[in-house]
Amino acid sequence: MRITLAALLVSMVAVVSLGSARASESGQILYRLHCSGCHGLQGNAATVGGIPALAGNVGTFMKSAESRTFLTQAPGIMNSGLNDKDVATLMNWLVPALAKGSLTEPFKPYSVEEIAHSRANRPPDFFVARRKVAENLQKRGYALPNY
Incomplete structure (x- = not known):
């Protein structure tokens, strides 16, 4: 009986620990699972598929x-299946981790509400939107590489 009770207790602790680990997935883990297939582990570009660095x-x-x-x-990101909280976690890891010298001001973390608003206002054509964003940044003296 004691062995059965001890085994049950160990199993319960393992289940609780596993649940806690899943609940606190880091942005790096989310990046590896959802982004590295296209951008690689280091956030690189890929000519096949036009994946930007x-x-x-x-x-x-x-x-x-x-x-x-x-x-x-x-x-x-939009097609990842991640919820708003996980996208915020991902982005809050991704930007500081991969920005290198391109992040010249202190990073303001994304909020869950900001991600929800972003998703609700998705541009109809992502590539047209990117060209507009790149042009506006260029007018302010910041350039993005072509891809």
Whole structure:
């Protein structure tokens, strides 16, 4: 009886620990699961599929409210199946981790509400929106690489 009770207790602790680990997935884990298939582990570009480099560029999107919102509207994020909280967690890891020198001001973390608003206002054509964002950033003296 004691062995059965001890085994049950150990099993319950393991289940609770597993649930806690899932509830607190880090942005890096979310990136590896949902983004690295296209951007690689280091946030690189890929010519096949026209995947832009995040590494060294993602901080440029923090230069305006428009471009900051646009970044969260990328097809990979919008189609990931992640909820708003997980997208905020992902983005709050991704930007500081991959921005390198492109993030020149302190990073303001994304809120769950900001992500929800971004998703509700998705542009009808992502690539047209990117060109507009890039042009507006360029007018302010910031350039994004072509892809």
